[in-house]
Amino acid sequence: MRPTVTVSYAQTLDGRLATLDGGSQWISAPDSLCFSHELRATHDAIMVGAGTVARDDPRLTVRLAPGESPLRVVVDSSLRIPMDAAVLARGAAGGTVLAVNGRAPEDRCREAESLGATVLRLPPEPRGGVDLRSLLLSLGDRGVGSVMVEGGAALITSLLRGRLVDRLAVCIAPKILGSGIEAVGDLGIRDLAESIALAEAAFTPRGGDLLLTARVEYPAGRDAVSRAG
Numbered sequence: 316m317r318p319t320v321t322v323s324y325a326q327t328l329d330g331r332l333a334t335l336d337g338g339s340q341w342i343s344a345p346d347s348l349c350f351s352h353e354l355r356a357t358h359d360a361i362m363v364g365a366g367t368v369a370r371d372d373p374r375l376t377v378r379l380a381p382g383e384s385p386l387r388v389v390v391d392s393s394l395r396i397p398m399d400a401a402v403l404a405r406g407a408a409g410g411t412v413l414a415v416n417g418r419a420p421e422d423r424c425r426e427a428e429s430l431g432a433t434v435l436r437l438p439p440e441p442r443g444g445v446d447l448r449s450l451l452l453s454l455g456d457r458g459v460g461s462v463m464v465e466g467g468a469a470l471i472t473s474l475l476r477g478r479l480v481d482r483l484a485v486c487i488a489p490k491i492l493g494s495g496i497e498a499v500g501d502l503g504i505r506d507l508a509e510s511i512a513l514a515e516a517a518f519t520p521r522g523g524d525l526l527l528t529a530r531v532e533y534p535a536g537r538d539a540v541s542r543a544g
């Protein structure tokens with residue numbers, strides 16, 4: 316059974332996750348960052364794409380709220396993140412899973428494993444990335460019941476395209492960026508009737524931002540991929 320997947324990120328009013336050159340720290344207000352750490356503490360795993368690790372080098376730990384730091388998962392087909400990334404350095408590797416596919420050189424995989432990281436060798440998806448459904452099922456097999464995905468844009472888009480997202484928790488900051496990295500890219504939707512709907516949507520003001528939480532509902536007949544796989 317695959318874990319439940321909650322996608323959480325901060326965006327500007329015009330739907331940007333970062334500036335054109337990738338700057339995203341910080342779109343949201345400090346109080347929203349606390350919310351993000353509270354949410355981390357309630358999940359079994361936090362997942363990000365390799366692009367986010369390469370750009371931001373996040374620690375992916377719980378620091379601004381009480382609670383344990385969950386497992387860290389980095390989706391990184393070719394294992395391109397540096398071995399001194401914060402998710403691997405200073406003993407962090409023991410709590411980190413690197414999800415790779417056949418593009419990852421075996422010597423890099425062994426180096427990461429020698430640091431203590433778990434390397435999951437997964438099949439590729441048609442676009443060359445890691446097959447995300449296989450990754451979620453593999454995490455489920457390891458006892459992970461819930462995953463919080465923090466970005467970036469490519470990973471969020473792939474998960475939505477694959478109908479693998481169950482919930483959203485989006486912090487909307489009262490800012491406009493214009494051009495920038497859009498939070499959600501092309502999903503192949505060309506008809507409004509095919510749009511992904513947000514059910515039970517709740518808007519909560521938080522530290523000057525607006526927090527939207529909702530359940531994701533896919534169009535009839537094209538339901539979310541079953542959690543049973």
Ligand SMILES: NC(=O)c1ccc[n+]([C@@H]2O[C@H](COP(=O)([O-])OP(=O)(O)OC[C@H]3O[C@@H](n4cnc5c(N)ncnc54)[C@H](OP(=O)(O)O)[C@@H]3O)[C@@H](O)[C@H]2O)c1
Pocket residue numbers: 323324325326331332333336337338339340342363364365366367368370371390391392393394395440443444445446447465466467468469470471473474496
């Ligand atoms: N505002 C926020 O809340 C927030 C949160 C997080 C990040 N960000 C920003 O987002 C930007 C990074 O976003 P990004 O889109 O460049 O990177 P990303 O989504 O973090 O990572 C994308 C990379 O993951 C790898 N990947 C492997 N399998 C994949 C799959 N099936 N689907 C998608 N990706 C897969 C690919 O690299 P390989 O092909 O090398 O495997 C891909 O290029 C940064 O600017 C960061 O600051 C903002």
